[in-house]
Amino acid sequence: xxxxxxxxxxxxxLKVNVYTSLVALSVLLVSWIVMSQSxxxxxxxxxxxxxxxxxxxxxxxxxVLIIIPRSEILEVIIRWTRKFKDGCFRLWLxxxxxxxxxxxxxxxxxxxxxxxxxxxxxxxxxKPLIGNGLITADVPSWKAHRRxxxxxxxxxxxxxxNVQPLVFSLASLELGLGCSPLKRYEEDINAATQELxxxxxxxxxxxxxxxxxxxxEINTESSALKNQKHIGRGAxxxxxxxxxxxxxxxxxxEYMKNELMTFLVAGHDTSSETMLWxxxxxGSHPELQDKVHDEMKEIFGDNRTPEITLDDLSRxxxxxxxxxxxxxxxxxxxxxxxxxNTDVELEPDLIIPAGAEVxxxxxxxxxxxxxxxxxxxxxxxxxxADKIADIHPYGYCPFSLGPRNCIGKRLGEVLTKxxxxxxxxxxxxxxxxxxxxxxxxxxxxxxxxxxIFFHVKRR
Ligand code: HEM
Numbered sequence: 001x002x003x004x005x006x007x008x009x010x011x012x013x014l015k016v017n018v019y020t021s022l023v024a025l026s027v028l029l030v031s032w033i034v035m036s037q038s039x040x041x042x043x044x045x046x047x048x049x050x051x052x053x054x055x056x057x058x059x060x061x062x063x064v065l066i067i068i069p070r071s072e073i074l075e076v077i078i079r080w081t082r083k084f085k086d087g088c089f090r091l092w093l094x095x096x097x098x099x100x101x102x103x104x105x106x107x108x109x110x111x112x113x114x115x116x117x118x119x120x121x122x123x124x125x126x127k128p129l130i131g132n133g134l135i136t137a138d139v140p141s142w143k144a145h146r147r148x149x150x151x152x153x154x155x156x157x158x159x160x161x162n163v164q165p166l167v168f169s170l171a172s173l174e175l176g177l178g179c180s181p182l183k184r185y186e187e188d189i190n191a192a193t194q195e196l197x198x199x200x201x202x203x204x205x206x207x208x209x210x211x212x213x214x215x216x217e218i219n220t221e222s223s224a225l226k227n228q229k230h231i232g233r234g235a236x237x238x239x240x241x242x243x244x245x246x247x248x249x250x251x252x253x254e255y256m257k258n259e260l261m262t263f264l265v266a267g268h269d270t271s272s273e274t275m276l277w278x279x280x281x282x283g284s285h286p287e288l289q290d291k292v293h294d295e296m297k298e299i300f301g302d303n304r305t306p307e308i309t310l311d312d313l314s315r316x317x318x319x320x321x322x323x324x325x326x327x328x329x330x331x332x333x334x335x336x337x338x339x340x341n342t343d344v345e346l347e348p349d350l351i352i353p354a355g356a357e358v359x360x361x362x363x364x365x366x367x368x369x370x371x372x373x374x375x376x377x378x379x380x381x382x383x384x385a386d387k388i389a390d391i392h393p394y395g396y397c398p399f400s401l402g403p404r405n406c407i408g409k410r411l412g413e414v415l416t417k418x419x420x421x422x423x424x425x426x427x428x429x430x431x432x433x434x435x436x437x438x439x440x441x442x443x444x445x446x447x448x449x450x451x452i453f454f455h456v457k458r459r
Contacts, residue, residue: 047353048097053090054080061092071439071449074334074363081364086347096121098337098357102364104371104392106346110338110358111402112394117142120337120357126265126444132255133262134407145259146407148243149236153407201256204237236263267408269445270332271415277330278323278420280438280452281378283431288380289424292319293459296425304426308418316421321380323416327398329378331362334442336400362397363446371395378435430455 056062068076077100081087087102098120101107110116123136130136134145240259244251282289295318300306337359344352352358367375371392372382381387399406406412423429432453439449 044353044355045097047351048090048099048356051088051090051099051350051352052084053092056092059095061094061096065091065093071441074361074440074442077361078364078367081361081368086350087364087368088346088350096357098359099352100359100361100364101346101352102361102368103346104365104368104394107360107365107397107401108394109344109346110340111336111360111397111400111404114403115342116338116340116344116358117404118339118341120339120359122337122357130262130265131258133258135262135266142404146404149239149259150407151239153236153411198253198257201237201241201253201260205241236260263408266406267412267415271412273330273332273445273447274323274327274412274416275419276448276452277332277446278326278416279423279429279454280431280435280448281326281329282322282424283429283454284435285378286428286430288322288378289428292322292420292424293428295319296421300425306425308421310414313414313417313421316417317385318380319417319421319424320413321383323413323420324383324396325378325380328366328372328382328396329363330440330446331366331398332445333398333400334362334440334446336360336362360397360400363440363442365395365397368395426459428457428459430457 054062054064065073080089081100081102083089086106088100088106090097090099092098101110117139119136126136132138132141134142134149137145237256237260240251240256244256282292295316299312299315306312337357339357340352340354342354346352366372369375372395382391394401399409399412432455438452440446441449
């Protein structure tokens, strides 16, 4: 064996040693990461378990949830809200904790804060449908886009005193999409809508270009003609296209379609479920329905097909109370969820640890007996002008509250009101089932567990 053989054996041994050390180091590193993660999780779990809740076991979580039927789940959550101190309890969904809160002061601490704007992981299920639109957006892009869109949602209504066109473009579609036969074709509708948006975005872009060329060619000082360029603008799609023209906004076609889909999804079923529940409640309380009809007659006299204006809507105070009470008893979005970024001290002995997911069960918040006397009763008088101030501002949240509330709140209210106003001016309705016979099913929106039947009569 010569010296070069020795060197080659030594270098092989050295290589083996380096590999062994690297493998050992990697194993150590991975074990350290796993251990520190599991210690963190254990510490996190311990903090969560300081919050009371129904019986749960490690890994499998709160087992009882498996056997509760879908139509009972809301009632069970409301019961737990009443059972646990301060209306706060934790559930374990397998290994993932969720903390439910319901007291208005606690709700305010999270929804009212600028700190806790992040949505919970559950919202990811909506991403295939609406991508990074406002509802599912992460906080930085939400901030940029919310600022951009808010004026186009509310501004359009202020410009057009007559709100009827809004209803024809949105609510007629709403009533169609909200009804159950079409639910069967949901996938096809979604695919077709995406295709439609492709078409709408590209056509609108072409139209705008042609219009820009024409108005530039006219080259006149007439302000009327200059303004023509903006006729029809102010719609959501134009706000997005305007923003896309300024590259710093990074508005892609994909984002534009997702945002249009977000507004369609967020605006339609919510408003149509509200209309449905309002019909059901007023159809079950004929004396309240008569008051609504009297109000319509007072505003419109014998005109059965009026062009309803914003001014007319502001005079419909009793109908407004009925819609508010409908949204209290049947909030069309039953569940909101956030992830908190810092520890939140709800009470000195009740702390939500940073990183936890918090759920707001709106029906449970709306049936809090310390906010509402006799909470099960449908009573529009709660929202009369001289009583509304008695309601804690965070005890009523059908449109959520705080910085990340519903951007379409005003539009949703106007749509619902105008459709119901037209209806009660011309028709009377009787619900063929009693309220106690119809249960609710909480999905993304709050629907009835079975079809509701009405008898409708022309007045
Ligand atoms: C009665 C009708 C409506 C109800 C009850 C309602 C309720 C809500 C609620 C509770 C949220 C918060 C969701 C969450 O935090 O996860 C929300 C968000 C939202 N709503 Fe509505 N909504 C209604 C109508 C509308 C309409 C008509 C539009 C659009 C034209 C709309 C667009 C949106 C959007 C885009 C968001 C996300 C806002 C953001 O994260 O910044 N909503 N809505």
